[in-house]
Amino acid sequence: MLILALATLALTCIIAAPTTRLLGRNAGWVLALPLLGGAALVLMAAPAAPLGFTDEFVPWMPTIDVGLALRLDGLSLVFSLIVLVIGAGVLGYATRYLGRDGRHGSFYVLMTTFAAAMLLLVLTDDLVVLFVAWEATTLCSFFLIARSGAHAREPAIRTLLVTAAGGLSLLAAVVVIIVGTGTTRISEALAHSVWHEGGAFPVAVAALLAGAAFTKSAQFPFQSWLPDSMVAITPVSAYLHAAAMVKAGIYLLLRFSPALAGEPLWMILLITSGLITAILGAAAAIRRHDLKELLAYSTMSQLGLLVTMIGVGTPAALTAAVAHTIAHALFKSALFMVVGVIDHQAGTRDIRMLAQRRLRMPATATTLALAAASMAGVPLLLGFVSKELMLTAFLEFPGPVVAAVAITVGAVITSALTFAYSARMLIGAFRGRAGELVREAPAAFWIVPAAAASAGLALGLLPFLLDGLVDTAASAASGAEAHAHLELWHGLTPALLASGLIIGAGLTLVLCRRQVDRFAAPLELPVSGLAVVDAFRSGTIRFGSFVGSWAGSRSPQLHLAIPAVCLILIALAGAFTVGDLPVMVGDPTEPFDWALIVLVLAGVVAAVRARTRISAIVVTGVVGFSMTVWYFVLGAADVAITQLLVEILTVCVMVLLLRRLPAKFSTAPWRRRIPTGAIAIGTGLAAGLGVWALTGRREMSDAAAFYLSSGEELTGGSNIVNTILVDFRALDTLGELTVLGVAGIAVAALLNARGLAPIRPEDLRSETPLSDARTNGVFVRQITRLLTPVIILISLVLLFRGHYEPGGGFIAALIGGAGFALLYLAAPSDSEARVKLPYLLLIGSGIAVGTGTGLLGYLEGSYLTPVHFDVFGVHFTTAIIFDIGVYLAVIGIVLTSLNLLGRPYAAISARTAQRPVTDRSNP
Secondary structure (H helix, E strand, O other): OOOHHHHHHHHHHHHHHHHHHHHHHHHHHHHHHHHHHHHHHHHHHOOOOOOOOEEEEEEEEEHEEEEEEEEEEHHHHHHHHHHHHHHHHHHHHHHHHOOOOOOOOOHHHHHHHHHHHHHHHHHHHHHHHHHHHHHHHHHHHHHHOOOOOHHHHHHHHHHHHHHHHHHHHHHHHHHHHHHHHHEEEEEHHHOOHHHHOHHHHHHHHHHHHHHHHHHHHOOOOOOOOOHHHHHOOHHHHHHHHHHOOHHHHHHHHHHHHHHOOOOHHHHHHHHHHHHOOOOOHHHHHOOOOOOHHHHHHHHHHHHHHHHHHHHOOOOHHHHHHHHHHHHHHHHHHHHHHHHHHHHHHHHHHHHHHHHOEEEOOOHHHHHHHHHHHHHHOOOOOOOHHHHHHHHHHOOOOOHHHHHHHHHHHHHHHHHHHHHHHHHHHHHHOOOOOOOOOEOOOOEEEEEHHHHHEEEEEEEEHHOOOOOOOOHHHHHHOOOOOOOOOOOOOOOOHHHHHHHHHHHHHHHHHHHHHHHHHHHOOOOOOOOOOOHHHHHHHHHHHHHHHHHHHHHHHOOOOHHHHHHHHHHHHHHHHHHEEEEEEEEOOOOOHHHHHHHHHHHHHHHHHHHOOOOEHHHHHHHHHHHHHHHHHHHHHHOOHHHHHHHHHHHHHHHHHHHHHHHHHOOOOOOOHHHHHHHHHHHHHHHHHHHHHHHHHHHHOOOHHHHHHHHHHHHHHHHOOOHHHHHHHHHHHHHHHHHHHHHHHHHHHHHHHHHHHHHHOOOHHHHHHOOOOOOOHHOOOHHHHHHHHHHHHHHHHHHHHHHOOOOOOOOOHHHHHHHHHHHHHHHHHOOOHHHHHHOOHHHHHOOOOHHHHHHHHHHHHHHHOOOOOOEEEEEOOEEHHHHHHHHHHHHHHHHHHHHHHHHHOOOOOOOOOOOHHHHOOOOOOOO
């Protein structure tokens, strides 16, 4: 059921764009149905016992127990229902909020992706997947805020910076937990004894998890991004505040509460930050005139109370936290949506402007009153029930009496201010008695917030309906059965007296609201959180510019100095720390090795002595080709072929760039030559020392013995190099293939954005008998017409035989690329030189084929596991298809370089690059 629920949401993300193109803004009603279906599936899989759970596992790498592990207990059930039901309501509401005209596909795609990421976050039982889902919500919120217009760019960036910093904190916590507990499963990690053994482990995890949750849930001192994000459209704000993003931080704290409750640092961080955030948010909300901004600060305040409850950590406090999470989701989603209705109908949400309008909107006013009353903790609403539980838990705090009193007083102050700003919303929106008449919106606009507000009333009158749901969630959060009993009337209790004090103080603030406004208006914090974020951002950029300047020069000395010095330092460290080396087994050298060493040395000396770039390319090629011969001598045929082809294509690419670079190297003064020479000599000595230390001093490794003895039996291939690349370590190869594709796309994007350096003027002016490429290249072109098809055919042969003989996708693509390079260089002009193949499409197709081949591995039970099959009696494996993906991507990279380099004009777009050009200059 859990897998099916996630698959349903994933499918919803896929169909969101085409559904929007078909139905326009009304696509929200259709897209809401899968979310409600997912909620039904989750309910069907719900555990019956308070501490029960349902788990499902989809293997990815079964041999090391890696896969998609899902676990549904009471806590994840509550958050799953909030994510799905509120998400469905917001999608339905958006159909009336969004304009009839406009492109809303990106909105619906991002919103459904947001819901899928949140559902994965609350259902996963794997720490790594938890982090991935956490970051996915960060990205979704960033794009949803940023798409609201040019004015939303800076707030979106600030939101991303703060929440991404929290993601790094979560990543560190995940690493520490995995190392400390030896597992990636959340349930197993929480049950480990290391939490109760003291030491630095629980302290470090508590600090890191708190940092992650505070950034996500806008807790002090990271609270500034939440009001800043109000530039997003109302449906985004409603979902982000009520069911997604900020709720992710609350879920994280509740999930790890069984292990960290009672940890002093955990309690101090959560209670202190929570209370400060609650009071600051409430005090800021009471000064706001923008209804949406007021709600943003109220979200901060309510989240602060939730964090404080989790910090208290008793079963009663966690029960109150779960109940208030449900109440908050209902009243906050209703409030944001109903404010959107008012804004849409009245054209403003500023209470000062609304006072000049007559709002005749009975349904909207009733919805706003119910939701605001629930937030204020007025009796008969669910917010009152959860507030009573909260006050009871604070009064029963197991710590010092002074702490219990301080926490309760902080909660009372916050709640009184909450009552006041809730009334401020209602009075401010509907106090106008003159001016423009604003009539009620269509029922389809306010029906969703009305349903959420009505649910808060119904569950307030009949709170026992939530007993089972809150009981199982609180039990999961506390690690013991919580036995929740939600009631509207508990008798005359200290909590009831505190509630009376809150309502009385709140009414006083409402009656004296003019005096409160005059008193609160000038109050501001001495430090702006947004200014701190901007200062951090600008400082980071300056620091990055400073570090980037080290490698931002065209001087090769500066580029190579850092890795060269690091190599020297490693060699020095090894020389003083490595003990006795194993005895060298025989003499590993052959007479021919010394001849190759002399050849390589001659190439190095010639490269150092070279004064022109073309001579440097030639003599550097001598070194490369010498290494190719050396690989052949050592028996590494695949590596030798790869080295040879890379050398050839590198020379081809450099030839295309030579006209844009100075013909000669500049002469450096001696004060620069001496340190450069010292670094070069030191690097050479370090490399030589490493070769001497590692050559002939070890037996065959266990991994090599395994590949040699079992490789052909397990994979069906006899070429050990190819089977390692496309069978045993296919995931590594897929990653490298993806990086290669990104590099190709980056080349195209960079040349499109910046263009090429100009051609040397002397080359443009030179007119020699060799300048006529069309006449002088006849012989080469005729040979090329014959050779290119043969070379391409040879590359295809090497592609399909690579599993058994030297070859494979990479080598075959390099040979094919050499054929295309020959075809390009033999052409008489740029327009005729282009190889008219969609090179960017080839890159994308190669990555897609490689990824899709991995999915075929699930037929054998694991991603990228080769599937064996016979075609007309010939044995094949899907590793060959994977190699085809490698072939396509590498060919695309080569064609990208050939088609976009060596041109006489500056920049060309990817689309233009697919069309013939008119320039007739020599390539």
